[in-house]
Structures are given as C-alpha cells and as structure tokens.
Amino acid sequence: MPYRHDDTEECKECHLIADVSENELIDLAELFKIFGDSTRIKILFDLFHGEKNVTQICEDLEMNQSAISHQLKILRTSKLVSARREGKAMIYALADDHVRMIIEMGKEHIEE
Amino acid sequence: MPYRHDDTEECKECHLIADVSENELIDLAELFKIFGDSTRIKILFDLFHGEKNVTQICEDLEMNQSAISHQLKILRTSKLVSARREGKAMIYALADDHVRMIIEMGKEHIEE
C-alpha cells in the first residue's frame, strides 16, 4: 500500500518517516480513539493540574463515579494515566508529557 | 470546573494556556474522534503523498468505494481534507499541515 514507504529514508513528497505499516496505523487510530471522547479528554485536562483521586475527578466533572472509573480504566490500559493507591484512595496522574503534547497539538488546530 | 483556568496566563502547575472551556474540550474530543478510526487514518496517510482521487484511494486501501466516500465526507466536514472536481473525478488532499503534525505527534507516542 502507498502509505507504506519502501525504505527508511524520509519521503521527499510527504516528509514522513518511512515504513508506516498497516498495523502501526491501526495502533495510531486506537490511540486517537482514546482522546476522542469528551469524558476522557476532560479527565486528562483535569489531571493537567496535577494528580487527583477519583472522588475529586467525579466532583470536577460532575459525573457518576462508576462512569469515571470505567473511563479511568481505559486511560490506564492505554498507558495515558498512571494510578497508585494512597490509603483508601486511588491517585491518578498523567502518564507522560506526550499526553500533554498531543492535546496541545489538537488544541492549536481547534483555535484557528 | 478546574480545567477552566481563571485568566489568560499560563498555569504554573500544568503549563497549559488558560481558559479551556468545556465546549473547547468537546470540540477537541470531536477532532480526535476523527483520527480515531483506522479507515480514516489510512486515508489521511494515503494523502500524505499528495492528492488523489477516490478510485485511487479505494485501490490503495483495498476498500469499497462507498465506504471510502462516506469517510471522505466525514473528513471533509471536519476540514481535514479538501476536495475539488477534475472532470469526472474528485481530487482529495490534506487540508493543512496541522493534520501532518497531529499524526506525527501520535506516531511518536506509538513508537516508544
């Protein structure tokens, strides 16, 4: 397929690094799908300010605890947030700076 | 809500530009949702190499013409691709460089 380049050089036409396999594209779609839900995006933005426990997130988003937990599980499975226990509470945090960058990127597009 | 900052300064904690409204977050999720489908991502990657007509895209992705047209419509509505007619054919192209950047960004995350 044309979106798979022939070698590992940068393509002159599209300036994209070569060797984008079909599986990589599917993974990429999977990643974006995670960001493509308003509840999850809100959770991620909520965590921009620093780590929070589930109850706090529920209050911030004014949403059902179960709904939040289900979405947190998806975010954790996708390695976009990390979780640690502190007493009775679970503390969630953004997993890495990529999450910030990806969101900033989309945000720029929106703001034009 | 906490993901809405108080002023237009950059937040010291999260380094995010202020004033992210709920509606902006919903729009952002909408944008990512578009990238969150493997057919659409494949189309976008296909167009990295330059503009193409519908038939070419169908051949590249080995997919049904109708399925491709439906997805192209979504991409066009979202302003991620542009279309122009050339005789019988419709020529599609990536709308702007943001599309490239957003995909590159996600790609970096995947590749770690």
Next chain:
DNA sequence: CGCTCATATGAATATATTATCATATGTTCA
C-alpha cells in the same frame, strides 16, 4: 470483626458508528 468510605467491576440498556447494498447525481463523450 463489622462498619464506613473509596474505588472497581459486571450486566444491561441506550446510543453511536461503520460497512454494505442499492441507487442517485454529475460528468464526459460519441
């Protein structure tokens, strides 16, 4: 231990999304 608080999970329902099929629209050309 038994109670309470915090979170997770399974099942069910409601909703959204995608691909397919059939068909319509639009263009070229004889």
Next chain:
DNA sequence: TGAACATATGATAATATATTCATATGAGCG
C-alpha cells in the same frame, strides 16, 4: 440524448461504546 464512468447518498444491519445500576473488592478504624 444516452451510455459509461466516477462519486455521493440513503437505508439497513452489524458492531462498538458509554452510562447507569447494582454489587463486589479493598482499606482504615473503632
């Protein structure tokens, strides 16, 4: 004009997804 090609569109069916409800798990504490 009408046949052939290119693309778009509407309806349908299959599948995926999100939220809610009920309940389970787990930690702290008297």
